[in-house]
Amino acid sequence: DAKTTQPPSMDCAEGRAANLPCNHSTISGNEYVYWYRQIHSQGPQYIIHGLKNNETNEMASLIITEDRKSSTLILPHATLRDTAVYYCIVRVAGNNRKLIWGLGTSLAVNP
Amino acid sequence: EAQVTQNPRYLITVTGKKLTVTCSQNMNHEYMSWYRQDPGLGLRQIYYSMNVEVTDKGDVPEGYKVSRKEKRNFPLILESPSPNQTSLYFCASSSERREQYFGPGTRLTVT
Numbered sequence: 001d002a003k004t005t006q007p008p009s010m011d012c013a014e015g016r017a018a019n020l021p022c023n024h025s026t027i028s029g030n031e032y033v034y035w036y037r038q039i040h041s042q043g044p045q046y047i048i049h050g051l052k053n054n055e056t057n058e059m060a061s062l063i064i065t066e067d068r069k070s071s072t073l074i075l076p077h078a079t080l081r082d083t084a085v086y087y088c089i090v091r092v093a094g095n096n097r098k099l100i101w102g103l104g105t106s107l108a109v110n111p
Numbered sequence: 112e113a114q115v116t117q118n119p120r121y122l123i124t125v126t127g128k129k130l131t132v133t134c135s136q137n138m139n140h141e142y143m144s145w146y147r148q149d150p151g152l153g154l155r156q157i158y159y160s161m162n163v164e165v166t167d168k169g170d171v172p173e174g175y176k177v178s179r180k181e182k183r184n185f186p187l188i189l190e191s192p193s194p195n196q197t198s199l200y201f202c203a204s205s206s207e208r209r210e211q212y213f214g215p216g217t218r219l220t221v222t
Contacts, residue, residue, distance in 0.1 A: 099156060104153070
């Protein structure tokens with residue numbers, strides 16, 4: 001599985017959009033981009049995933065560049081409850097073997 | 112409610128005393144994994160299972176055992192715990208091609 005690079009920390013004002021970048025320059029054609037978040041020391045929570053098209057669900061939007069070497073997770077209206085560590089990982093669909101999680105981005109949403 | 116449960120949630124034990132952390136999921140998922148999370152190292156996979164009686168090592172399997180006798184259960188066994196196994200442990204499950212669901216975590220301290 002390809003490795004990802006994320007900034008260690010970011011800040012965002014409450015009510016504003018939070019844009020979290022992820023670099024995955026070695027991604028293969030059959031690898032999906034997945035985003036999870038972890039609040040305090042709770043179990044990570046799935047947010048969204050995509051292959052090459054942009055995706056949106058009730059939690060967030062995922063923008064993947066045309067060359068698929070990077071992506072951005074967008075929380076459109078961040079709230080204090082969105083303060084968490086956000087992880088971007090890439091994996092082949094159906095393959096949970098040896099996923100590389102990295103340290104993620106610690107997002108602080110400020111009032 | 113779809114969920115992954117882990118027990119115990121907190122455990123303090125002594126070096127060498129065998130222990131088992133249980134994990135159970137009610138979603139009929141084929142895939143299950145165990146992770147440990149340590150400060151500065153992120154989530155690292157210990158073992159994973161693709162189905163009943165099918166298990167394989169992750170990145171950090173030394174000192175751990177697993178079994179998958181039933182689809183819903185995937186216990187993590189520490190035959191002779193040592194202080195370097197003090198960590199936060201997560202169990203996760205998923206069906207093929209879908210996201211992982213994580214348990215609430217087990218905080219283990221080995222003295």
